[in-house]
Amino acid sequence: MEDVGAVEPVGGQPVNGSAASTVKGAASHDSQESTWSKEKKHFFILSSAGKPVYARYGEEADVSSYLGVAQAIISSFESSGDQIRCLNAGRHRFVFLNRNPLYLVVVSHTGESEAQLRSQLSLLYNQLLSIMTAPQITRLYSKRINFDLRRFLAGTDNLFDSLVDSLSSCSSMELKSIRCARLEAPVRSAITQALKSCRIKDIRYAAVFVNGRIASYSQPRSHPLHPFDLQILSNMVHTSTKYGAGETWTPLCLPRWNHTAFVNVYVNHLSPNVCVVALARDKDAFFALSAYQTKLTQVKSALRAYCYACLTSAVVASVADIGIPGLRHCMFRSTQSKQIAIAEPITYNEGDQQRLFGLYQHASGLLHARSAPIMVHYHTTATETLMAWSSASFELYAVFGPFISKSSVITAVNTLIRWIQKAEDALFVSRPLLF
Template sequence: MEKGRDKKDESVWPKQLKAYVAKSSKHDQEDHYMETWRNHKKHFFILTSAGKPVYTRYGDESRLSDFFGIMIALSSFVEDSHAGDKLRFARAGRLSAVFLPRGALLYVAISRCREAVPVLARQLDYFHRLIVSTVSSRVYDILTRQPSYDVRNVLGGTSNTFRSLMCRLSYQPEAAFQAFSTLPLAPSHRDRIRDLLTGMKKESSSLVAAVILAEHKVVAVAQSREGITPEDLFTIVNFVNSSTSLRNSESSWTPLCLPDYRHDAFLHAFVSFYTPVVSITILTKDQRDVVALQEVGMRIKQEMSEGSPSLLDEVEKMHSTPLTPPTSVPGATHALHFMVLRDNQVVLSSFPQQLDSQKKVKKLLRRYQHIASVGRRFESVAGPVGLPKGGSRRPDMLWRVTSEFATLVHSTSTSEIEVFCTFPPTTSASDATLTAYAIEKWVKEHEDTLLTKKIATFY
């Protein structure tokens, strides 16, 4: 599997994330009267039902108060005029505005990126999840009792978390497809790490989950019988990797709410970075477990450090190994790029020279999202979505050709695996179909290494 890998692609996601977070603050002082603010292609806003600003992707929310007032007025007008109906979306030319009400908060996306309404709505839902993970859903109860309450008072210090989320929504496919990325690892190594995680059940009967990450990629997971959803796992990944304080301390305990597990209460999260890349997160319901589980976390670090090479060495080696180029997959020579979804996990190939910029990568992932939304992968808030111009469809295949690229989405009859492929525009549909089958076969042959095939349980 190592043969033919492209070294130029090494650690592309972490580099993009760090660069995005570092440069995004330059827009903090903009407002809607400035041309630079109006020229941004996609905005995200969060406001209360009373019209109070909570968050804006670009600019200073306190300088956008009248703009926030217009948005809440539009939403209220539709609700008052149509017997309680909610404003879901509006279009004007290339501009789309999507509204997602959640309790006493309203989440709004305004975009000129030609993304489908369901795609934008799902992105807004992740902002809702971020709010809940930080302050739990009790913030909605507070706003119901006190509509004028300033939510920003309890969201202090979360700017990096918001920026990290925005970057992941732009450059990583996990959130859009309700999946997570797994670090490729020899099955024997992953099994040993999984055994270390499940062994901690002797220390506590209140464990919810334990996750070992290599930056944003999952190495191993153990969980209680209730389980955690891919969206909650995404919440953990974003939380751990966006916090500078967690990275700079040897270990930390912090409250964290998982919206799907229990949206109205906090769990106690122990986070420790074993190396600058590898971290462990342990979640428990019982604060009395803190000392014992912290000791377990340090013991796991020691056991993963033993031997030559150690388990930590193996994890870091695979983390630094570049992604697989399509040309190294037998029978996939026609493909420029592919993405595979299986068991709620993502397998990505490297990006070719034609997609060597962040802008082009973002455009490609948006293309996958849009075509997937046509295939009804996304729950639509706007009703049926039409087939893109220049496309064709059969029950297990979507095919889209433009002057720039050809894209094929193939899924098995049971939808257990989906293959997204990008080709030169001159590629025939038959060649693309054979390539998709070859990639599907390759993933199945190597799935024990590429994927986490077993999520261990504590009890």
């Protein structure tokens, strides 16, 4: 199969476009279909009856036809008591995730492994569960197998699209980690102390995000948030910031915390770049969150005391800050805290960034391979040299020019690790508020 667009529709039935939908309505033109088929990766969610629930690209008529193919393939395996997990066809890889009564499918020709794509489907499913709990979904489909779930997902396209786009461009998603804002130690300490002074008994989790990156947080010592839940929360914050929301109250299910119930999430944008997030487990905690809002002035005062204006600028490390000759880009992940710090390149265009992301994906796949994971990966292309290193306490990915020697790379990487250790408090939330 040369292209996913070459698959002939089998058994797909167009869906009534009048329903509110996370699949785009109206029939497509040939030019639109051609553009759609050129996308490198497609994500789909469908019901066991073949009803479309979500598709990142494409118009409704096209998506329905292709999902008819997917449903027929899945059913043919299930009828023989088996489940299809992965299908390779030419350059394309089809990965399936069965979460009855829903199926999730990704079609990709990016070179990502089955395990990587399956992990992305799991995160997409978690995004769905953050809007509707698993018991709710099961109950709806138990009453009517051909139920159209899109009516309950109206207005959530931006959440799904934002997550899917991040899966194809954000290394923190690939490494199941949360990205931290780079802040000087006194500033981060002031934010943490402000969270402590504002703490209310009913608040189970609170965090300050700066430019979409976490600056500090508080959480129960015995029940920390899972990285998947943090990514769902971060995606919601990113989406609300993108659309200019000032203050929101939202019920949200965090699947790894409790997939059967909602928590109340309060998001307050102190500025276009800075927001505070608070979670309360009790469904009747509206007034507790409202009281929390009145204490946020203390957070503002604390931030203002340590140059509040600095938080509205870029809080990202640059390779120029590190000062290692030949270093173009690097990424460091703390295994214990599941936090990630990235030093951005000085001059990389969008194409360079995508190529770099592909290198990191390939290296991460080798370091985390289930059958035979490796500890060190060294790879040279016509444009870059990459070294990836995995240990019990960290993962490091560093990119240099293509003509650097291996001995120089090893020396530079050791220097880089020493720099990260010295700058740990500025790069990571190393002292969160635990209670």
